[in-house]
Amino acid sequence: MSAARPVWRQSRARVVRQDDHGAGHRWLELEVKSPFVPPSPGQFVQLRLPSAASPVLLPRPMSVAGVARARGALRMGFLYAPVGTGTLALAGLGAGSEVEVLGPLGRGFPLEHPGTPVLLAGGRGVAPLLFAADVLARRTRRGRAPRPAVLLFGARGRAQLVGLEAAHRRLAALGGRLHLCTDDGSLGPRCDVVHLLGRVAPGLAGPLVLHACGPHAMLKAVALWALARGVPAFLAMESMMACGTGVCRGCPLPRSAGARAACDPATEPSLHGNREWAMCCAEGPVFAAEDLDWERIE
Amino acid sequence: MSSRRAAPPAPARHPVPVGAVDLAVRIGPLRLRNPVLTASGTFGYGDEYAHVVDVKALGGVVTKTLTLEPRSGNPPGRIVETAGGMLNSIGLENVGLERFRREKLPRLRALGATVVASLGGETPAELERLLDVLGHQRGIAGFELNFSCPNVARGGARYWAVPRRLERTLARLRPLTKKALIAKLSPDVTSIGDLARACEQGGADAVTACNTFVGMAVDLTRLRSRLGRACGGLSGPAIKPLALARCHEAARAVRIPVIGSGGIMDARDALEYLAVGASAVQVGTATFLQPDAALRVIAGLRAELAARGIDSVREWSGVLCGEPLGEKPAAPAASRRRTR
Numbered sequence: 065m066s067a068a069r070p071v072w073r074q075s076r077a078r079v080v081r082q083d084d085h086g087a088g089h090r091w092l093e094l095e096v097k098s099p100f101v102p103p104s105p106g107q108f109v110q111l112r113l114p115s116a117a118s119p120v121l122l123p124r125p126m127s128v129a130g131v132a133r134a135r136g137a138l139r140m141g142f143l144y145a146p147v148g149t150g151t152l153a154l155a156g157l158g159a160g161s162e163v164e165v166l167g168p169l170g171r172g173f174p175l176e177h178p179g180t181p182v183l184l185a186g187g188r189g190v191a192p193l194l195f196a197a198d199v200l201a202r203r204t205r206r207g208r209a210p211r212p213a214v215l216l217f218g219a220r221g222r223a224q225l226v227g228l229e230a231a232h233r234r235l236a237a238l239g240g241r242l243h244l245c246t247d248d249g250s251l252g253p254r255c256d257v258v259h260l261l262g263r264v265a266p267g268l269a270g271p272l273v274l275h276a277c278g279p280h281a282m283l284k285a286v287a288l289w290a291l292a293r294g295v296p297a298f299l300a301m302e303s304m305m306a307c308g309t310g311v312c313r314g315c316p317l318p319r320s321a322g323a324r325a326a327c328d329p330a331t332e333p334s335l336h337g338n339r340e341w342a343m344c345c346a347e348g349p350v351f352a353a354e355d356l357d358w359e360r361i362e
Numbered sequence: 363m364s365s366r367r368a369a370p371p372a373p374a375r376h377p378v379p380v381g382a383v384d385l386a387v388r389i390g391p392l393r394l395r396n397p398v399l400t401a402s403g404t405f406g407y408g409d410e411y412a413h414v415v416d417v418k419a420l421g422g423v424v425t426k427t428l429t430l431e432p433r434s435g436n437p438p439g440r441i442v443e444t445a446g447g448m449l450n451s452i453g454l455e456n457v458g459l460e461r462f463r464r465e466k467l468p469r470l471r472a473l474g475a476t477v478v479a480s481l482g483g484e485t486p487a488e489l490e491r492l493l494d495v496l497g498h499q500r501g502i503a504g505f506e507l508n509f510s511c512p513n514v515a516r517g518g519a520r521y522w523a524v525p526r527r528l529e530r531t532l533a534r535l536r537p538l539t540k541k542a543l544i545a546k547l548s549p550d551v552t553s554i555g556d557l558a559r560a561c562e563q564g565g566a567d568a569v570t571a572c573n574t575f576v577g578m579a580v581d582l583t584r585l586r587s588r589l590g591r592a593c594g595g596l597s598g599p600a601i602k603p604l605a606l607a608r609c610h611e612a613a614r615a616v617r618i619p620v621i622g623s624g625g626i627m628d629a630r631d632a633l634e635y636l637a638v639g640a641s642a643v644q645v646g647t648a649t650f651l652q653p654d655a656a657l658r659v660i661a662g663l664r665a666e667l668a669a670r671g672i673d674s675v676r677e678w679s680g681v682l683c684g685e686p687l688g689e690k691p692a693a694p695a696a697s698r699r700r701t702r
Binding site: 069070072073074112120121122123164166303304305306307309310311312313314315316317329330334335338339340341 | 403404405406407410411413414432434435437438439440441442443446447448450452455457461465466598599647649650651652653654
């Protein structure tokens with residue numbers, strides 16, 4: 065078996081909007097010239113600033129937080145925190161600035177998976193799940209979503225629940241419920257997302273399917289919760305990357321014993337992984353809980 | 363092909379039309395349509411970027427290093443960005459000889475790429491077995507022997523950085539193929555010139571100068587290496603001045619062509635390598651920034667040479683190689699160099 069031909073493209077994009085989003089976060093909107101295949105929730109793009117505008121060498125993988133069509137062009141939204149040299153430079157770009165994008169890359173959330181979709185977000189990990197809620201809301205309007213989704217959203221404190229208003233709006237459109245929690249108890253119960261899941265899950269119409277994005281420690285807890293209960297779960301992972309396309313082999317994640325046994329290196333698409341490692345960029349970034357060795361993930 | 367010249371071309375020439383610039387070069391028995399190849403490990407097996415890069419237009423595609431058996435590579439972290447560069451610790455992950463021959467080679471043939479297969483071995487015997495199988499395969503134009511991987515425990519840069527071992531190994535490999543044999547050398551040696559000479563003596567058609575530099579980065583929070591292994595290989599603009607000097611040293615040491623590699627981001631970088639004695643260049647890390655980086659270098663080279671009034675890249679290649687830069691003119695022997 066060989067992988068389907070990649071669909072990603074290299075393209076120029078223009079900043080149409082960039083503003084403060086609270087708690088040190090930014091909302092960035094880029095307009096891309098076609099041909100550019102619209103990303104789906106969980107997919108990412110490699111974003112590169114012109115050399116003159118950026119002190120960093122490599123492009124930055126950015127999870128897409130929303131997609132819209134405007135006057136024939138494609139608009140993509142990103143929610144990020146300027147914490148490193150690359151994202152700080154990105155935060156300095158005003159409307160009209162040009163950047164380069166490569167995408168869409170990787171495999172996103174399988175939102176068509178049967179069951180009640182439970183979206184789990186930790187902090188700014190909410191970005192691709194806002195996008196997922198958009199897509200599910202669209203399907204609900206068209207009568208194609210089986211059940212309304214719920215979003216469980218946790219962060220350190222109230223301020224770190226970034227994009228909370230957007231989450232409210234989307235869940236309302238979806239006819240679904242938003243559940244919040246914080247580590248410091250400043251909004252919602254004082255607990256983490258996995259404990260919140262334990263409280264909320266019994267009240268939901270099963271079967272459930274989990275889609276999660278957040279810090280690896282949270283994703284690991286979600287994966288172990290789901291594996292212990294036989295609930296399908298899909299986790300959006302992170303890694304340092306160079307190319308973002310599977311070529312450089314720079315972003316391996318350890319496969320579980322089951323996935324190793326099931327992996328036939330002779331037929332595994334070569335851009336994906338090998339028997340031991342799965343490449344985060346090409347095979348992920350969204351992985352099924354049972355496919356990764358959570359004990360070896362940091 | 364004309365010889366590499368010791369004297370710089372006369373200044374203030376009139377520009378020539380861009381379309382009139384001849385970029386063809388010869389590397390031993392291998393004729394390349396232009397002197398820009400992809401560096402091993404940065405362009406997959408040659409077909410992964412084919413939907414965005416016309417691989418036929420490249421001087422050549424050097425594949426990811428192939429080993430007899432598939433290798434799964436090193437544990438994470440494998441990539442660390444540093445000032446102006448990146449460290450990698452991939453560890454020769456590859457699909458292995460059989461799958462390359464069965465699956466990748468037919469695709470490369472269909473794409474019409476000029477394929478240089480990179481081969482890696484822990485011993486001379488392993489390289490012999492690889493060449494036994496691939497030495498006469500249709501669709502492979504030449505071989506680059508990876509004598510310089512910094513990221514493997516056995517058969518890496520340190521093992522191969524012994525002139526006599528290189529010479530004897532090449533002498534064993536030479537009869538196994540009529541195609542170009544290129545030796546890729548490590549920069550982390552006392553004298554890359556000595557290694558290049560040993561390769562020439564052993565029968566290599568060319569040497570590549572050079573692979574990545576061994577480097578480290580420390581995670582101060584966890585107090586350990588930021589890579590899965592202690593060290594990795596540094597590439598990117600950060601190493602260009604260092605690698606350029608290794609290229610110059612290698613070019614002055616041998617009469618066979620030298621392929622320059624290390625931090626080439628644009629055509630002007632390539633021009634520097636060619637000037638100090640490279641007959642061709644490889645573009646590596648730049649491809650991770652822009653998959654079509656090598657094509658941009660080719661277009662830029664044509665324009666840069668045209669603007670200088672030079673209608674053949676072979677005329678530019680080696681203009682600064684004949685004498686030690688910044689020193690008194692060398693013995694004339696060094697200037698009687700030829701591009702085979």
